[in-house]
Amino acid sequence: ALPRDLDGLRVVVSAGGTREPLDPVRHLGNRSSGKQGYALARVAAQRGAHVTLVTAHTDALPEPAGADVVHVSTANQLGEAVGAAAATADVVVMAAAVADFRPAGTSGHKIKKSDDTPDPTINLVRNPDILAGLVERRERGQVIVGFAAETGDEQGSVLEHARAKLKRKGCDLLVVNAVGEGKAFEMDENTGWLLSADGAEQRIPLGTKSLLAATVWDAVTELLRRRPDP
Ligand code: C5P
Numbered sequence: 001a002l003p004r005d006l007d008g009l010r011v012v013v014s015a016g017g018t019r020e021p022l023d024p025v026r027h028l029g030n031r032s033s034g035k036q037g038y039a040l041a042r043v044a045a046q047r048g049a050h051v052t053l054v055t056a057h058t059d060a061l062p063e064p065a066g067a068d069v070v071h072v073s074t075a076n077q078l079g080e081a082v083g084a085a086a087a088t089a090d091v092v093v094m095a096a097a098v099a100d101f102r103p104a105g106t107s108g109h110k111i112k113k114s115d116d117t118p119d120p121t122i123n124l125v126r127n128p129d130i131l132a133g134l135v136e137r138r139e140r141g142q143v144i145v146g147f148a149a150e151t152g153d154e155q156g157s158v159l160e161h162a163r164a165k166l167k168r169k170g171c172d173l174l175v176v177n178a179v180g181e182g183k184a185f186e187m188d189e190n191t192g193w194l195l196s197a198d199g200a201e202q203r204i205p206l207g208t209k210s211l212l213a214a215t216v217w218d219a220v221t222e223l224l225r226r227r228p229d230p
Helices: 035-046 075-086 130-136 158-169 209-225
Strands: 010-015 020-023 026-028 050-055 068-071 091-094 101-103 124-126 143-150 173-178 189-196 201-208
Touching: 010 035, 010 075, 020 101, 026 101, 035 050, 035 209, 050 075, 075 091, 075 130, 091 130, 091 209, 130 143, 130 158, 143 158, 143 209, 158 173, 158 189, 173 209, 189 209, 201 209
Parallel strands: 010 050, 010 091, 050 068, 091 143, 143 173
Antiparallel strands: 020 026, 101 124, 173 189, 189 201
16 A cells, blocks of 8 residues: 555646647647656545646546546646646646747638648747746745656756756756657656755656656655745
8 A cells, every 4th residue: 555645735736738729720739648747646646645637638548536637728728727726735746748839829710721822830939937937936845846858969968957957947856757769758657867956866767657656756755844844
């Protein structure tokens, strides 16, 4: 049996991939399956937490037993729903793949192709960074967890990118997944690093997304134990 060490805690988990509409039948999306966020919500509920799962689009997944589930589509909708739930939450985990950009405009009718007009160009504008906004408005003692999907490149390794992102976002914990070559996205297993704002770095061995979820909740309970009394 799992420990009931999250008993009574209010947690918010975001999951899935947002969709940014171009017209009534098209959108910009991403490949998030939602499996990691759902596993985080399921494990938290099993360990006794009150869970609000704010979910964008996912593969067909069973609803985590005992969680309140809020369905959203766009990044802005996800930001509103997470923000509302976060106001009374002890912990917020941003596992959703949020679109960094959305089309500058959405056409009210289906964009047509035609031989006598030029091919369309999609102009994008930035979406707000929900995670950074949560950190700005953070309640005293609230624990905020981010996710990062990174690839290594000329600018640095996966871990170097992740350390910089943890600093930039200001969250307490950052889960880093190496992506590319069939890693992380759409898979049932996950691996990576768990970085803590206090400098601790933990390798997460390849395992199920439930196992990774358990590792995250273990780290969260450890932070909460050290949290100053309200
Ligand atoms: O900067 P990047 O998109 O890699 O950061 C990923 C983390 O930030 C994830 O936790 C994701 O949920 C969150 N995010 C967000 N709002 C955005 C983009 C990402 O909260 N607009």
